[in-house]
Amino acid sequence: MENGALSPDRIARIRAGLRQWFAENARDLPWRRTRDPYAILVSEVMLQQTQVDRVLPYYERFLQCFPTVAALAAAPTAEVIRLWSGLGYNRRAVNLQRAAKAVVDEHGGEFPADPAILRTLPGIGAYTAGAVAAFAFERDVAFLDTNMRRVVNRVVFGADPAPEAKVLEAAQALVPPGEGWAWNQALIEFGALQCTARRPACVVCPLQSECAAFPVVQTVLAANAKAIRPSSSAPFEQTSRYFRGRIVEALRGLPAHDESGIDLSQLGPQVREGFSAADLPWLRGLVDGLQRDGLAVIAEESPPYEAGEDATLSRTRVRLP
DNA sequence: AAGCCGGGGGC
DNA sequence: GCCCCAGGCTT
Numbered sequence: 001m002e003n004g005a006l007s008p009d010r011i012a013r014i015r016a017g018l019r020q021w022f023a024e025n026a027r028d029l030p031w032r033r034t035r036d037p038y039a040i041l042v043s044e045v046m047l048q049q050t051q052v053d054r055v056l057p058y059y060e061r062f063l064q065c066f067p068t069v070a071a072l073a074a075a076p077t078a079e080v081i082r083l084w085s086g087l088g089y090n091r092r093a094v095n096l097q098r099a100a101k102a103v104v105d106e107h108g109g110e111f112p113a114d115p116a117i118l119r120t121l122p123g124i125g126a127y128t129a130g131a132v133a134a135f136a137f138e139r140d141v142a143f144l145d146t147n148m149r150r151v152v153n154r155v156v157f158g159a160d161p162a163p164e165a166k167v168l169e170a171a172q173a174l175v176p177p178g179e180g181w182a183w184n185q186a187l188i189e190f191g192a193l194q195c196t197a198r199r200p201a202c203v204v205c206p207l208q209s210e211c212a213a214f215p216v217v218q219t220v221l222a223a224n225a226k227a228i229r230p231s232s233s234a235p236f237e238q239t240s241r242y243f244r245g246r247i248v249e250a251l252r253g254l255p256a257h258d259e260s261g262i263d264l265s266q267l268g269p270q271v272r273e274g275f276s277a278a279d280l281p282w283l284r285g286l287v288d289g290l291q292r293d294g295l296a297v298i299a300e301e302s303p304p305y306e307a308g309e310d311a312t313l314s315r316t317r318v319r320l321p
Numbered sequence: 322a323a324g325c326c327g328g329g330g331g332c
Numbered sequence: 333g334c335c336c337c338a339g340g341c342t343t
Contacts, residue, residue: 050328
């Protein structure tokens with residue numbers, strides 16, 4: 001079974017098993033009640049590396065504030081970033097608005113249905129392009145997120161990772177013509193609820209007799225759990241990734257509609273315990289990175305007088321875009 | 322191919 | 333404490 005021989009009969013059995021399972025186990029999620037490509041895109045971007053339960057309140061709030069792609073495109077970027085507070089991966093907020101602007105400016109305000117064109121929008125990769133095509137336009141496309149990749153890999157190829165291209169090829173062969181929406185939803189749901197990474201529920205699995213991984217998956221998972229990991233680097237609380245989040249959160253706290261920003265010397269203590277003037281170059285470096293990502297703006301570069309480097313840095317002002 | 326990018330929840 | 337999670341982008 002290592003090459004995942006997908007005979008027509010086997011495809012039919014896998015389809016039937018998963019269809020039935022989805023009919024009985026599908027959650028009622030808000031983005032499954034719409035075909036609005038804008039709403040679908042919002043949900044998919046929020047769901048990147050983020051669990052369903054945490055996305056739910058953000059999704060509702062975001063669509064309430066920005067109900068249409070035109071509304072999002074026209075909004076102040078600072079407001080978009082503020083609404084994202086707590087979701088993480090803040091660049092997603094910036095890219096989501098950039099994508100909205102591209103739809104308005106380059107596609108006449110209408111979302112393209114072709115995954116290849118969707119793929120050109122900022123923040124939309126292979127997965128999200130396929131997801132919008134399938135979930136908004138009901139196209140029979142195949143695409144892989146971590147859930148779908150795991151499910152197809154296990155069922156068709158077994159417990160060990162197969163090449164991405166092979167898994168995608170198998171996923172494509174499995175999509176039932178005319179059922180692109182339901183099939184892909186089912187694959188994701190199955191991976192999230194049944195065929196999970198740590199504890200797949202093989203004992204009660206409807207695909208047990210079809211699954212290439214079933215005979216060995218428990219053994220492989222146990223071996224992986226014991227495997228020694230590289231581990232132990234700097235504590236997360238002193239990584240730049242952590243401080244970037246702190247900086248953006250501090251900028252969110254500045255009064256809206258005030259573009260004067262905040263001094264680096266005032267920002268520093270809000271971000272790092274024991275912050276001193278010696279840390280100004282370090283802080284400036286992080287802010288530069290955030291500006292490159294569209295998450296911050298340096299509002300005032302040069303002071304009105306000649307001064308030392310520290311004075312220049314301390315008078316540099318920062319705000320949300 | 323590898324590193325970077327936030328944050329919360331499960332175990 | 334460690335791992336996982338509806339990924340995408342840069343180098």
